[in-house]
Amino acid sequence: TVCVSCRSVVLRPVIVRARRVNIMLRMKAWFEKLVQTQKVDVLAPKDEMFLAWKNGEKLKAIKLVPDVYINWWKGLYREAPEHVFVETVLIIFLIFVVFAGRRQRSKIKIAQAAKKLTEQEIDQLCDEWQPAPLVPIASVKQSEAAVRARRVITQQSGDRIQLDGSMPLLNCGGFDFLNMGSEPRIKAAAKKALEKYGCGSCGPRGFYGSIDIHEALEERFAAFMHAERAIAFSDASSCATSTIAAFAKRGDLLVIDQAISEPLKTGCVLSRANVLAYKHNDADDLLRILKAVAHDDLKKNRKPASQRRFIVTEAIFRDGADVAPLKDIIDLKQKFGYRLILDEALSFGVLGPNGKGLHEAQGIPISAIDATLIDLGPALGSVGGLCLGSVEVIEHQRLSGAGYCFSAAAPPFVSACALEALDILQSQAHLAVENNPNSTLSRLQLNAKALRHGLQTVGLIPRYFVDLYESLNDSRNDPVPFVLLTLANPSNxxxxxxxxxxxxxxxxxxxxxxxxxxxxxxxxxNHALPSGFPQLPPKSLAIRLTTRASHDAAQIRSLCNAMRKAAQTILAVSV
Structure with a gap:
């Protein structure tokens, strides 16, 4: 006796082999039936077609194809009518596409033939055609006005300059805040570097353009600012543009202040990252945007780490002459996990006890800022830019920073000037920490406050002008050494x-x-922005008044009175 399960295991192979034998026997019988045509009265069309093809009667076989197809179609209809419906629809669609395409091409040819112009019509159109202007007419008018406003410095001595051969004027429009541009020690350093290295570097930093003085500049500034590393660029604008584009890529997120300068905005455009803008110096609006992004993460089930996110702002705004709420921004970036790129171009050498910038003035360690940008021009009287940050941030830019890899390195004498100016700044910083009124930094900060106070005292604001610093930021504790004055009643x-x-x-x-x-x-x-970039508020034309460490109180008072008289004369308003 065999159990049922064992019987099935034993008999299953036998049954499978028997089925295969049965199928083979049936196929053999069909083939023999097909070969022995004398024993068959009527063959099926398919069998007759195959037999005719085998016997070499190919024409007969081809004639039997329609009968075979009709029989196959009838059999398919009996077995699976849904297949017949689907295939019929597909065949009709193919026929429609073929014939409709031919008809459409015929219509196009007829239309083109109807629109064919005569030689006279072609000549008339050519005579009437006018090329579109390369720039809008409004831009041309603005450029003409800008040319009329342009003044050329023909001679400079200390804080006195001559414009177009005029009499010596007190320079109250430049950014040489600490008088480094006319410092004898810096001129001597430039001459010595020219004699040693020559004029230019003749190549990018990574291609035989690095000189020992470039390396010394980076090391000295990193040590002075208490940063891990620094990287030097030949131009401050390319430093800002290149730094942003080196880290933010397509798909990343940049949250920017609406009033950022043009180099920072260009970097945001070149990065191709997603950009959101918050109201100028409005920490509450920045918080609103960061919360909205976090809510969108939850809604889309997106991890914040899936994209790199940055906050981009300036310390002192070039187009606003006001100061960013850095402490609030630091708190928000740490709370929501963002990185911060801070442009200290106009605050370095101006703010803080040692002139290190806004972060020092507000007691914030530089390590809390992921990338700090410095301009060597306004305070040090040189040319170039520096980015300071961690080892990873700096070394990444040596291979990914376009301004570092593809632009010629700064001329050696320019770096020598910056190093000498840094020595002077460090020596003056010790006096400023001791509240010595004779220090350069102390005089500059006192003059900055005196300038704003003097403009208010003479009644220049708000009768003639609007002070952007006052309208955008109520806090006037930060000694910003320049003021932007826009017309109180502009013509638009x-x-x-x-x-x-x-x-x-x-x-x-x-x-x-x-x-x-x-x-x-x-x-x-007039700068064209790509689609998707946030609409930023327009910039305002303004008169820029600057002060520097070499100015005294009497000169600042005279400047304020002169501006009052000039405005009264031109605007024809009596006070």
């Missing part, structure tokens, strides 16, 4: 307002003071 026409400001600056020059016009509106408002 950029060329007209630019002409008015030019006339006021020329009137001030007749009184002995050289002031500048910040023409950011001409460049930035």
């Amino acid at each position: 026409d950029i060329p007209t307002d630019l002409t008015t400001l030019t006339e006021i600056s020329q009137a001030a020059a007749h009184l002995g003071f050289a002031v500048a016009i910040a023409q950011n509106a001409l460049v930035i408002n």
